[in-house]
Amino acid sequence: MAARGGFSSKLGFIAAAAGSAIGLGNIWQFPYVAGQNGGAAFLLIYVGWIALIGLPIMVGEIAIGRRTQANPYGAYKKLGGKSWGLVGLFGILCGVMILSFYNVVSGWAFGYFLQVSFGDLLLEQDFSGFFGNYVTEFEDNFVYSFAFMVITAFIVYQGVQKGIEGAAKLLMPALFVLLISLIIYGLTLPNAMDGVRFYLFPDFSLINGTSVYSALGQAFFSLSLGMGALITYGSYIGKNDNIVSSAALVTVTDTLVSFLAGLMIFPLVFSQGQSPSEGPGLVFVALPAVFQTMGPFIGKLVGGGFFLLLCFAALTSTISLLEVPVAYLVDEKRWSRKKAVAVMALVVFAVGVPSMLGFGAVDSLTNLAYYEGTVKSAMDLVQDLFYVVGLPLGGFLMSLFIATRWTTRSMSDEISHGNSSYRGSILEKFFNIMIKYICPFVLGVMFVLTMLQKFFGVAII
Ligand code: TRP
Secondary structure, eight states: OGGOOOSSSHHHHHHHHHHHHHIIIIIIIHHHHHHHHTTTHHHHHHHHHHHIIHHHHHHHHHHHHHHHHHOOHHHHHEEEHHHHHHHHHHHHHHHHHHHHHHHHOOOOOOOHHHHSSSGGGOOOOOOOHHHHHHHHHHHHHHHHHHHHHHHHHHHHTOOOIIIHHHHHHHHHHHHHHHHHHHHHHTTSSHHHHHHHHHSSSOOOOOOOHHHHHHHHHHHHTTTTTTSSSSHHHTTOOOOSOOOOHHHHHHHHHHHHHHHHEEEHHHHHHHHHTTTTGGGGIIIIIIIIHHHHTTTTHHHOOOHHHHHHHHHHHHOOOHHHHHHHHHHHHHHHOOHHHHHHHHHHHHHHHHHHHHHTTTTTSSSHHHHEEEEEHHHHHHHHHHIIIIEEEIHHHHHHHHHHHHIIIIIIIHHHHHHTTTOOOOOOOTHHHHHHIIIIIIIIHHHHHHHHHHHHHHHHHOOOO
């Protein structure tokens, strides 16, 4: 086992798993999605999904990982035979595809960090136009996202303990300090409370079937569930670590950071009268305009601090996404870590190039598909297939796997290591019922409904 590496302690695992969970999903996506879907009303639904589905799936994934000490493919194969191995392979594929576009957005964040801190970005007149232009420019994006991938690869190459755990233990506390400082600063600005009100006022009239589903997708994405990232990280933890309390801590931390990200962003946005419903451009369009009004020095400091935070959050996530296919190649194909990292980083980067070009640089990639009544870009399509549909599908298959093949009894056995009071406890009953009945049923139904709605034009929810 020593050859595979492992975390040094329970805390090491928690830092790395929280690092994986906390990312662009929390800071870039959650605030604008919540803002568009009824604020606190969305938050409530989101928390419901997290508690009922997210936490049990996370516990299940970690248990499978620690039991098998393997990557997702190896893990399913060991416990369920070759055909279940396909579920693991599908997860690894989802990871590769998610990283391919995630790295593009990380590249934007990295470019913004450099150009806000050391360039003239804050002197622009029209940030919406600037962002629209920025994403079409191939060379800049190519360079920044390539650089981001190289940094990710370098850390993953250093191995589980020195690289992944070391980076998370450094970057996570830094992220918290930046986040809290920006919240405190934002709350002191005029009209900050309007932002808080906008964010936290529960508007249930904005909730519909689509928001309920997007809250589920958001929960899977934000917790890094459904593709085996936590099977992989779970394979690196000690037999005596408590899986349930670790998973609970990661879940709570991740949810807290999503919540706090909104509390950081909306007061800033409202203080300068920017639009809170900017959508995906929220952090790249509304926020630079806010930083601009702070004057050249404070603007660079606060704005640079913000984009640095975004990069830190993204980096601990790209690390976890790259580690999954790397662990697969190391375990199954006996590649050296060095070769696996180098090859995989290049492959994933190349797979992401169409996503990068689909923002206006290449017409056919910008208008690649048409469904749900709108034109979709390459990145939209990849996101829908491998994140919106793929992750909950992966969760469905995992719960089905435990329910019908590995058994909840074996899951309990694994969790009981490092948690002697687990067996017979109310928690055990809760997780078993969720994994055996509720998760397969709910996720199966949600999968069918989304497929119908997205790709067949049948809106039922
Ligand atoms: N959770 C990360 C975020 O919120 C993204 C991420 C990292 C992820 N690893 C993952 C998503 C694995 C799904 C699966 O930004």
